[in-house]
Amino acid sequence: MKVALFVPCFIDAFYPEVGIATLELLERLGCEVEYPLEQTCCGQPMANSGAQADAAGAERVFVRAFAGYDHIVGPSASCVNHVRDHLTAIEQTDEVRHVRANTYELVEFLHDVLGARDFPWAEFPWRVGLHNSCSALRHLHEASMSEIAGAPFSKPLALLQHIKGIEFVQPKRPDECCGFGGTFAVTEEAVSVRMGQDKIVDHVSAGAQYIVSGDMSCLMHQQGCAERMKADVRFIHIAQVLNGARA
Template sequence: MRVALFVTCVNDTLYPRTGQAVVTLLERLGVRVEFPMGQSCCGQPQFNTGYRREAEPLLRRFARAFDGYDHIVTPSGSCAAMVRDNYPRIGRRAAAEGRGGELAEAAASVVPRTVELSEFLVDVLGVVDVGAYYPHSVTYHPTCHGLRMLRLADRPRRLLEHVRGLELIELPGAEECCGFGGTFAVKNAAVSAAMGADKARHVTETGAEAVCTVDNSCQMHIGGTLARAGSTVRPVHLAEILASTEEAPW
């Protein structure tokens, strides 16, 4: 089984420890992880802001970079959703405009192989207990793309429930958006900040030591809001918790 890590732009530039945690975790489970150097942005920023044609070269690049791998694993629900939900749209539109079916074929080649980390662990490897140890109280925020587009359901929670030492605390209003939404946070800053403040308040109300997400972008937004409010709650990616063990705390 050939497995590739799609680390994503946000992780690569701002949260490299998340990608490192994924590799540590998967290698501990006996999975050899490869990192194709040809990978770059999936095109989500361009697509979401209306520059659909500009996202096409990135689709092609993605398909080339991950050609030949059985699974493309990413620690980002939003980027996985971009590939699985929006790549086919790009391909269909190109074909409808008479520009051939090459993009549709490229999309079809990667869609079934691209999985978010919790999907890979639960559905492909068939594990929920990954041997993790994290002696802290944690609340979980299910990000919008993971919840509504990938339909991750309880996969991340099941993984957290099997972490030794971890106390999982229910988050009030868990399914409400944190307000980030990529460029939404830039174009609608006041609304985004207000939504973030609501989410941060709910996180603080739990009394948890950490808030966990499956997207570093949401982690960044929630964490920044918490920090500005003087909160000591630590924002942490699911991969970092699952990579942590009693012998080697992440």
């Protein structure tokens, strides 16, 4: 299966190891991965700030870079949600519709498209608290939400539970926002920080040694809060765990 790798801006700039882990993991699972070199921002920061029209240039470049692929995979639910549901600053041509319909977040691609459940190379002997971002939960529906009645499910957990040595701990409020929210963390700094602190306390109180998520932006925010709180907890992207990182 040929896959185009979409690496979001903040991962490219601050956490390139997550992009590398995503590439290596997809190749381990038998995908032929290409990285379109002309890719840039998908346009989410502008649209998220209410400046939708200003996202048009980035959206056009994104579509031009990825239009030739049947599967576009990126390790970020918020960016994938923008492409899939909000890539609307440009004319909705057949190419645009194709890109929107065939862009996947890494967890859902592994779970839904590849049906991956076996990661024999991976071992993670730590107590883990799982953080599902708001975009992963309420837009991509990767796990059940406490406010909606129904059978509980979790695609990230379905993948991680096959990792040797891993132990899961459950925070009291598992699907509560951590306070990052993109530009919300800038415009409402005090509220954002308090929400991040509450999330850290919830995970640490449950016994988490690591917080694992599919959204590095949420982990970046929580890591900053944890360091200032001097909380004894570490952070890692799910791609790194599934690809065999030990710590």
